[in-house]
Amino acid sequence: MGTEDDLRAFGVDIYDRWTAMWNGDAGLAEQIMAPEFTLRYAQAGTEAFDGIRTPRQLNAAIAAWHRSRRGLRFAAEGPAVVDLGRGGDGAPAGLVARPYAARFTAEDGTAVARSGTDTLRVEGGRITEVWSVSSGAGGRTFYR
Secondary structure, three states, X not given: OOOHHHHHHHHHHHHHHHHHHHOOOOOHHHHHEXXXXXXXXXOOOOHHHOOXXXXXXXXXXXXXXXXXXXXXXXXXXXXXXXXXEEOOOOOEEEEEEEEEEEEEEOOOOOEEEEEEEXXXXXXXXXXXXXXXXXXXXXXXXXXX
């Protein structure tokens, strides 16, 4: 993996695995997340993520998030923006950003669909920092 195309493929793949992790594939956290990382979530109701620093903590938070949102599914939408190079260790390093959609069933049975964008900082081939912004409660989706 040395070409720009290889780095783009890595960036798309790590974002896809990030999405799969959020869809409940807990084993991915140890594979794609650095041993210690920072989450920066801007949307209301995400304060619980502020103190999460390890893959184990993140898995527990994702499981709780799913318990409170019946049928929650995330999907990457639109093209990824990949700005990766090689770090000092030779592993991919830089930023990957992509819009996503989240869909679930509210307590009253109505279907909820929202969009957001996650930006992942990658160092040493693992995610070390995440910025996440979503349309939040009452929001809408990017692609209709």
